[in-house]
Amino acid sequence: MLTTIATAQLPVLVLLLLAGTVAKMWTATHESEPGALSRLGPAVLVAERWRTPVMLACALGELFLVGGMLVTGHPFFWWSAVAFFALSTYVLWELRRRRPDVGCGCFGEVSAIPVGWRSLGRTVVLTGMSAGLLWTPQVPGWKTLAGLGWDHVPAALAGLAVLLALSPEVEETVARLRYRAPCEQRRLNPATALGRLRASTVWRSHVGLLSSPDPVDSWRELCWRFFVYPGRSPAGDPVDVVFAVYLSGRHPAVRVALVDSDGQPVAAEPLLESTPISAGR
């Protein structure tokens, strides 16, 4: 019975370590804003230039552990996992004592909330789980995973539930999804807006007026992105064709105007895309 419970924690541990690896790597490589790492995890305990390498090293260490546990049944990896989580508990304790304002960084940027009893409790539970695995048969992890049956499911789910209950990141993620920053405050990729513009009917009906396929100016104001193209009015005068693309939604509103060199709007006759043909007389 106890062996079943201990064995069932292997998929939970593997899942958690993999999630930690991916999240840390993403945060370390896609620094969302300068200084994001200065609020995260044990990395703040080292000098500024070492922060990214330390976070990457931590992620690689987790990946190494998962790989070792899944591929080989060598006791080194099982003992390393115990040591890793025990050390993490100590580091988080130290972090809480020295820098109570920073998050644990366990799952990268999502774990930016200051380290509390729940984060500490989670590493203690993980240490217990990995120690429990020492009593299971020392076979490669993939064999254990392949041999899991329905009798392991309740124990695995229970383990997962305990960890979720101890994870402050869950609430953070829910809050981020629920209270998303309004469109005006979100950083948005200009290339996406250009793609949406080119897929719009307004673009197709005005592309004939443009004298260059590349915009000469582009800027963003609140939730609109503007693209300016050199072009010619239906009467043949040089004009600027300005498109405004709304930045929210999959099929956003697109507006267009033709402006002459004096800054006055020019009336754009809708171009006929096809010649109407009468079918009968």
Place this chain on the structure above:
Amino acid sequence: MPYRSADRRRALAAAALGRTVQEPGPVSEESEPFHAISGTVIDVSPHLIVIDTPDGHEERLVIAPWATAWRGEAVNPADLPVGANVIIKALRSGRVVDRIWADITRITGVIQAVGTESKDRTLELHCGPHRGRRTVVVPYRASGRLQVRHPKFEPGYLFDAIGVREDGVAHARLPATSQPPYRWTAVPPPPTGYGGVQSRISGTATWSDTFDVEEQGVAYPMLERSDAACDDAGISCTGLPYLALGSMLNVRNVCSGRTSVLPVVACGCLAGRFCDRCLECGTSPRGRIVELSPRSFVELGGDLTAGCFNARVGMG
């Protein structure tokens, strides 16, 4: 992508969205407008000052009996040296001098290096990608006053002081704010916005002397990095919406009750990193929203030596 001109962008955006084109300048109100005049002093007497303006004109202005001047400290207007660069707040259609600031400069940046020459300290500052590096001397006699509010003269910390320019060198005299306790890369994140952006945002408006003389406009922190060619933009400790160079802002000085419509002309990448409050009239909400050109700051009723005013900013 080349940025062409603020006026052109304004006309194009107005045409695309079907709105009216706004002209920059003060919004007319009942109170008497202030005029900001800059130039070089040619002659000064207790009742009259003659200055040479940047466009080559000679301006003769009457000095009001209550007028005061500042040049590192409060001085008598008649004691200003010939050749000093002045910014004058003038009344009565710009004919009567109310306040004079001479050789004033504001040094805002990130400390890069600290040097010590005799008792004076020299700070090397990084003032943003488009403003480059500046050197400022903190004289020994001003260092106590500055260090009370700037306790960390260490690389990586922000610095903001008002001083005078003497022989081409900036000498700090007054702290313009309290130094943020964090490094410039560790700006606290803005509070989470629940439901929509407010149409008017309150906070602090400051000034900067990196604008052209006579330029009207603001530097705004929340610009897209790719649009503004400024890698440090897009950071603010208040929830500001994204705007672009050329967008029009309606800036209101809450203390004096004056409003101007001003274009965004520069990237305020360092202004966004200060989370300070202004205490000019009551306590403003946290965070610098805009950095104004000296002319716009004075025309809105701000005092250059105070460094800030409580502002309410909205679009157009």
